[in-house]
Amino acid sequence: MTSTPAAAAAPGIQRDAIRSYPGFLWKALGVATNGTWLFYGWMTLLTAIALVGANAWAVQVRDGMIVTNMSDHVSWGLYIANFTFCVGLAAGGVMMVIPAYLYDDEEMHGLVIIGEAVAVAAIIMSTLSVVVDLGRPDRFWHLIPGIGKFNWPMSMLTWDIIVLNGYLVINLHIVGYLLYMKYLGRKPNPNWYVPFVFLSIIWAISIHTVTAFLYCGLGGRPFWNTSLLAPRFLASAFVSGPAFILLVLRVLRMTTGWQWSPRPAQTLIQIIRVAMSINLLMLASELFTLFYTGSGHAAAARYLFFGSHGANGLVAWIWTAIALNLIGTVLFFQPAALERSWLRIAACLCCIVGIWIEKGMGLVIPGFIPSTLHEVVEYAPSMTEWKITTGILAFGLLVLTLLVKLIAAVELKQISQPKGSGTTEAQA
Amino acid sequence: MNNLNSMPELPILNDQPTGRRSFLKACGATLGLAAWATALRPLTEWTEDLNVDEFLQKHYRELTADQKQAVFKRLEAETKENYGADVHITDSQPIPGVQFAYALNLSICIGCRKCAEACHIENNHDRTTNNSYIRVFEMQMGGIDFEKGNATYDHPVPQPGKFYMPVQCQQCENPPCVTACPIEATWQEDDGIVVVDYNWCIGCRYCEAACPYHARRFNWEKPEIPAEEINPQQGYLSNRIRPQGVMEKCTFCLHRTREGRMPACLEACPTGARVFGNVLDPDSEIRWVIENKRTFVLKEELGTKPRFYYFFDE
Amino acid sequence: MDRESHTNSGPFLLVLAVLLVLQGCSEPIDNSVESVAANSTLEPLFATVIREPPVPHGVRAVAPNGEEVSLQCNACHSVRAHNLKSASAVDLDEFHQGMHYQHGSLTCVSCHQPDDGYSSLRLADGTSIAFFESIQLCGQCHGPQLRDYEHGAHGGMTGYWDLTRGGRERNHCLHCHDAHKPAYADFQPVAPPRDRFAPANHHAESSEAFHATSGLGDSHHE
Structure with a gap:
């Protein structure tokens, strides 16, 4: 650094940027854990729920999956149902990225990082949902390419592992880089994140497509074995994702001083309107094909919607989902939804819960009922499964809360690179 | 000229309102860790049944003949221990020309x-x-x-x-x-x-x-x-x-x-x-x-x- | 029952053998299908033996002194006149009482040889065969079953699929079919699977016991 200042500046900045990164993380940890009593209460509640879930999982590992209500007939249950929904949530985050980067929506640009944070939390939830579904979590290392035996490219599950982890890494990078640059008070270098943003758009679509392929690639399960599954997954993800982000934005606006115009939310609502209409259209088209032809393939749909052989455990679930989705759609189409109204919150909640059921209890479970040999064995989650799943959701919300809090702190310049060190000094 | 050796500042210690909040945070973190350890305690009861050899065992098709024999011996011993039965574990191979x-x-x-x-x-x-x-x-x-x-x-x-x-x-x-x-x-x-x-x-x-x-x-x-x-x-x-x-x-x-x-x-x-x-x-x-x-x-x-x-x- | 066995008490297993049934030699049973070798290699093959059928060695009767005895067929039939038209035990005043006969329109002498005091069986052409060779007799009418039997596709067996490594034991027709009433009788099967959650679409008569013990709810660990 003894040559001319101009020549020294660039590498110096790079080096200092790396040097001060631990400091950034340390400060981030500090700011993310500072808050009001409401914040501590919220975090304690989430931790408590997560602890209950962790304990239930530990018992499940010790005693075996017998503590769930899954069986050889219905071999996947609430965990995989929740997994599917969370993947959708993660993919839905991209609906902020597309307007921001493909359509250069400036205001969305400022908020897009929230969508990415939601994606990170959602991916963590989906990964945990798979981990708790494993009978032998101690053998997790068998899944690590190189050390274990990775059945790629044959197994769709290996594709899912790749795309989910890839998506997590991409989003962590984008969120981390943008935040850090803001912390340093520097303009982000587009070379360092724009390619990843575009990659994340394709990747978001891939995570939910691959998750759909997980199911629709199974010829022995006619209820899933439909080419419409991946498009349906995407359409519903582009409802649940933005709806969830709308809720996060509302909480953020009410609990921090961060303000923005109503326009980004309105864009999201327009997206939801279109995506939900497409989703319902595809659902109707699917049901028509199944019920009008009345082939054996309709057996699962018959069980799901009307019950069969006196078994009707999912009927209440699916009609609740349909009702919530329809109500949510109607509410979203109200002009009031474009304003910052409670109607919008209600619409978001309806669609989120509706899609959670539609994709989980309404899609994963009926794939197994009737069984491949047409036995109607029912499934309702056990208390253990509810505890673990709720624990995972609580843990995800905990991660999301910390992330969003940190984002808001950086955004509101509550933490930044102290003057007199790092970059400023490098330029001296 | 560059202050490359300067330590990152510790916000928990340096940020206001400092002392008390940091102390409470540290307490909270300790309590939290203890709670997680308690919640996950059933895992320790489970791992008592596991052993390192089993954990590290390679895929069947990557085991050498000697390794296989060691695995079979271990499994026979485990069956004796867990079920009280003397068993013999074999490894019949496909017969050439047979489907x-x-x-x-x-x-x-x-x-x-x-x-x-x-x-x-x-x-x-x-x-x-x-x-x-x-x-x-x-x-x-x-x-x-x-x-x-x-x-x-x-x-x-x-x-x-x-x-x-x-x-x-x-x-x-x-x-x-x-x-x-x-x-x-x-x-x-x-x-x-x-x-x-x-x-x-x-x-x-x-x-x-x-x-x-x-x-x-x-x-x-x-x-x-x-x-x-x-x-x-x-x-x-x-x-x-x-x-x-x-x-x-x-x-x-x-x-x-x-x-x-x-x-x-x-x-x-x-x-x-x-x-x-x-x-x-x-x-x-x-x-x-x-x-x-x-x-x-x-x-x-x-x-x-x-x-x-x-x-x-x- | 009223069936007599071959006169010598015999080995437990009749070594009728592969040679007879499966190997396609010129034994009397194998007269219909092309010869079937159990293995294409020229290695020596282990034998297939047919188990002795579970039939009584004679007819139960009460002797004048009150003792239960087992009588050989020709004890009576060598001295009595043959009733060639008899087709059921119902027509008889003594012996063979209670025998249920339900086997088409056959008469006793369709299968039993009157010429030697009913001590053997009688093929359609009049040839006498020993009781344990009855597979051949059955096969006169039940050709497809005999053909399947000869090809290992009918009748229980144990042992080796690979006859170069070990032999086989096979059931006789009479292990499953009573010659006088060959239809397979009803019996109670092995208990059904104990699924944690019983299928809802099985028939009502079998469902109650399972619904009582399972049903959806939290598992026993909860």
Whole structure:
């Protein structure tokens, strides 16, 4: 650094940027854990729920999956149902990225990082949902390419592992880089994140497509074995994702001083309107094909919607989902939804819960009922499964809360690179 | 000129309101960690049963002969410790020039479930669940409609107007379960048998979702078998007692059939509805059945190419 | 029952053998199908033996001194006149009482040889055969079953699929079919699977016991 200042500046900045990164993380940890009593209460509640879930999982590992209500007939249950929904949530985050980067929506640009944070939390939830579904979590290392035996490219599950982890890494990078640059008070270098943003758009679509392929690639399960599954997954993800982000934005606006115009939310609502209409259209088209032809393939749909052989455990679930989705759609189409109204919150909640059921209890479970040999064995989650799943959701919300809090702190310049060190000094 | 050696500042210590908040945070973090440790304590009770050798054990197909012997010795010792039985674990290999196939004569199957029972005993299945790789369906004459089938009938057999259809692993030539497995814990051997390495399986149950024949079973808990009922002749890839949390399936009794013997379900069949053999041998019984009977396979449209054939007498 | 066995008490297993049934030699049973070798290699093959059928060795009767005895067929039939039209035990005043006969329109002498005091069986062409060779007799009418039997596709067996490694034991027709009432009798099967959650679509008569013990709810660990 003894040559001319101009020549020294660039590498110096790079080096200092790396040097001060631990400091950034340390400060981030500090700011993310500072808050009001409401914040501590919220975090304690989430931790408590997560602890209950962790304990239930530990018992499940010790005693075996017998503590769930899954069986050889219905071999996947609430965990995989929740997994599917969370993947959708993660993919839905991209609906902020597309307007921001493909359509250069400036205001969305400022908020897009929230969508990415939601994606990170959602991916963590989906990964945990798979981990708790494993009978032998101690053998997790068998899944690590190189050390274990990775059945790629044959197994769709290996594709899912790749795309989910890839998506997590991409989003962590984008969120981390943008935040850090803001912390340093520097303009982000587009070379360092724009390619990843575009990659994340394709990747978001891939995570939910691959998750759909997980199911629709199974010829022995006619209820899933439909080419419409991946498009349906995407359409519903582009409802649940933005709806969830709308809720996060509302909480953020009410609990921090961060303000923005109503326009980004309105864009999201327009997206939801279109995506939900497409989703319902595809659902109707699917049901028509199944019920009008009345082939054996309709057996699962018959069980799901009307019950069969006196078994009707999912009927209440699916009609609740349909009702919530329809109500949510109607509410979203109200002009009031474009304003910052409670109607919008209600619409978001309806669609989120509706899609959670539609994709989980309404899609994963009926794939197994009737069984491949047409036995109607029912499934309702056990208390253990509810505890673990709720624990995972609580843990995800905990991660999301910390992330969003940190984002808001950086955004509101509550933490930044102290003057007199790092970059400023490098330029001296 | 560069202050490269300056330590990052510690916000927890330096930020206001400093002292008290940091102290409370540290307390909270400690409490939190203690709570997590308590919540996860059942894991320690579980890991008592595990050992490092098992944890680090390589995939079956990567084990050397010596390593295999060590593994078998360890498993035999564990069975002695956990179940109190002296067992012998073998490792029968596929016979060159042999491809197994099975056929079942639906005209003479009487639905006695003797095959399912024999499987239960031979393969050291969990006694509590009365598990078996074979499920026998009582079917309505006039079609092969599982919708009208019933696997839990409990009345005298054979009933008029019914026929009986045992279903087990079809040992597909194009097995969807093998494709599904993310870690190659299940694969097809040279003689056509699809096996599971019970010490490699992570228990994700994707194969169970992929199987169109309800052929796979999961060990929802540790199998329970009284020592005196344990079949001591065990194959590593077949009937040894499975650990908790892994998949299992019919292996055409490879510990028997690779030694030239009939599968247990065939020997138990009183009527001779079951025909087993080497499909590559033109003079075998199984070949005669395939060539002379009008056989069919289950769910042919799925392209799984089962090695399990069904037929009716004319 | 009223069946007599071959006169010598015999080995437990009749070594009728592969040679007879499966190997396609010129033994009397194999007269219909092309010869079937069990293995294409020229290695020596182990034998297939047919188990002795579970039939009584004679007719139960009460002797004048009140003792139960087993009588050989020709104890009576060598001294009595033959009733060639008799087709059921119902027509008889003594012996063979309670025998249920339900086997088409056959008469006793369709299968039993009157010429030697009913001590053997009688093929359609009049040839006498020993009781244990009855497979051949059955096969006169039940050709497809005999053909399947010869090809290992009918009748229970144990042992080796690979006859170069070990032998086989096979059931006799009479292990499953009573010659006088061959239809397979009803019997109670092995208990059904104990599924944690019972299928809802099985028939009502078999479902109650299972619904009582399972049903959806939290598992026993909860």
